[in-house]
Amino acid sequence: MKELSLHILDVAQNSIKAKATELKIKIVENLQDDYMKIIIEDNGEGVEEEFLENILDPFTTTRTTRKVGLGLPLFQAAAERCEGKLEIDSEIGKGTKVEATFKHSHIDRAPLGDIEGTIAIIIQGNPDLEVYYQHIVNNNEFDFSTVEARKELEGVPINEPAVIKFIKEYLAENIQNLKGAVR
Amino acid sequence: MKSLDELEKIKKEAQEEMKLREDKDDTRITIAMGTCGIAAGARDVLKVILEELEKQEINNASITQTGCIGLCNQEPIVEVQKPGEDPVTYGEVGIEEAHKIVDEHIVNDEVVQDLVIK
Numbered sequence: 001m002k003e004l005s006l007h008i009l010d011v012a013q014n015s016i017k018a019k020a021t022e023l024k025i026k027i028v029e030n031l032q033d034d035y036m037k038i039i040i041e042d043n044g045e046g047v048e049e050e051f052l053e054n055i056l057d058p059f060t061t062t063r064t065t066r067k068v069g070l071g072l073p074l075f076q077a078a079a080e081r082c083e084g085k086l087e088i089d090s091e092i093g094k095g096t097k098v099e100a101t102f103k104h105s106h107i108d109r110a111p112l113g114d115i116e117g118t119i120a121i122i123i124q125g126n127p128d129l130e131v132y133y134q135h136i137v138n139n140n141e142f143d144f145s146t147v148e149a150r151k152e153l154e155g156v157p158i159n160e161p162a163v164i165k166f167i168k169e170y171l172a173e174n175i176q177n178l179k180g181a182v183r
Numbered sequence: 184m185k186s187l188d189e190l191e192k193i194k195k196e197a198q199e200e201m202k203l204r205e206d207k208d209d210t211r212i213t214i215a216m217g218t219c220g221i222a223a224g225a226r227d228v229l230k231v232i233l234e235e236l237e238k239q240e241i242n243n244a245s246i247t248q249t250g251c252i253g254l255c256n257q258e259p260i261v262e263v264q265k266p267g268e269d270p271v272t273y274g275e276v277g278i279e280e281a282h283k284i285v286d287e288h289i290v291n292d293e294v295v296q297d298l299v300i301k
Contacts, residue, residue, distance in 0.1 A: 001222055010221050013250065071218040117230050124233065125216065125248035152190035153197075160197040161237045163190070170185045177184060 003113025004038060004102075007075045011040045011098050012122050014071065016129065018044025018096065023122070024132040027112065029104060031138055035084075036104045036112075043095040052090050075100055082106035116171035119144075120164050127159040135175060142178045144171060200242050208266035210244040210289055215260040217251030223258035224277065231281040232261070236289075244289055257300055263288050274300040 001007050008025060015023050020042035028037040047055065058073045075098070076086035084101040102109045119133055123146060133144045146158055149167065156163065214220070214229045229246065236244055254260060257274030261284060264270040271294050273284060280298055287293045 006221050006226060009216070009226055010218050013216060013218075013221075017250065069218070074218070074222075114226075114230075118226065121226055121229055121233075121248075124229075124246065148187055149190060152187055153194050156194045156197045156201070160200065161233065161242075162193050162197045162200060164233065165237055166185075166190065166193045170187065170189075173185050 001074060001078065002110060004078070004110050005113040005115040005118040007071075007078060007100070008038060008040060008115070009118045009122065010071045011075065015040070015042035015044050015096065016126055018042065018046070020044035020095065020129065022130045022132070024134070025119070026134045027115070027136070029135075029137045031104060034104045036102045036109070038100045038102075039097065040099075041095065041097040046090045046092040046094055046096055048092060052088060055088055056086070072098070078102075078110065082109045116168050116175060119171055120168035123167060124159045124164050127157055133171070135178060137178050140178050142174045144174070204242045207243040210266065211262075211264040211270075212244055212246045212289070213249050213262040213264075213270075214246065215250065215252050215258060216248040217255075217258075219251055219255035220258045220260065223275075225259040227278060228259045228261065228276050228281045231278055232285060235282065235285040239285070239290065241285075241289065254300065260300070265292065272300045273298040 001010070012023060022043045024039070024041040026039040056073050056076050058070055072086070072088070079086045079100045079102055082102040083106060084103060087099045088096065090096040119131065122129070123131055129146070131146045135142045150158060153163065212232060214225055214232070216225050216229070229248070232246060235241070252260065254274065259276045261273045261276045261281070262270050263273070263284065271288070273280070273295065276284065276298065283295050284298070287295050
């Protein structure tokens with residue numbers, strides 16, 4: 001994938017399919033210690049231990065439309081070629097956590113890319129899902145959640161086009177600001 | 184810098200929009216968002232369609248997302264269903280094609296034949 005945010009969108013689809021009602025996306029960028037972490041955690045159905053053991057095998061998938069599942073193996077390959085790794089924890093009935101680590105300055109590390117558009121699209125397609133976004137760059141932090149936004153909206157659906165557009169712009173500005181504060 | 188307080192104003196705008204749309208039948212737009220779709224560019228196609236609906240003030244269309252439909256080699260795939268009509272499935276939809284689908288099919292009711300998956 002050209003952007004790390006596309007992997008995030010892809011992993012989020014697994015959470016949605018696992019009937020998650022909460023999705024937590026956390027991005028940590030530590031420029032001193034030169035690493036980047038992406039953590040995606042849900043409260044979905046979780047997977048059996050046996051399935052988890054083979055989850056990074058491309059020929060393991062829950063899909064019925066095709067026999068290969070490339071989402072997680074691709075994410076793993078992206079992390080490993082940047083001196084990083086991908087770890088998955090899951091418990092039936094509790095949820096699943098996917099954690100990818102990258103060497104921040106690695107030449108093969110794809111940019112995070114359009115993370116604001118990605119979050120906006122997750123919310124657009126899943127208006128009942130509570131999405132939590134946390135982004136840390138060194139000592140600076142930005143937090144957003146659909147729970148906060150919903151408080152302001154008082155019953156207006158969160159996936160109304162005008163609301164989605166606002167959320168995207170709000171995220172873009174704040175994430176830009178977060179990165180600007182570091183330079 | 185934007186703050187979430189501004190949602191107060193957006194909320195009012197959205198409520199107006201929702202009133203306008205109440206009695207209209209919706210055109211349904213479905214975008215496949217599996218790994219194959221995402222890798223082929225479905226996210227940006229969805230973004231363009233969302234932006235165009237907003238820009239052109241088209242308020243009788245709704246967008247839903249679905250997973251892989253088994254036609255991975257023809258992603259990104261977009262399906263358009265006008266009220267009372269059969270769904271039309273478009274394949275290999277890029278940014279330019281997305282604009283075309285909005286302008287010709289969604290606005291002007293003319294199916295973009297070249298892009299239809301047969």
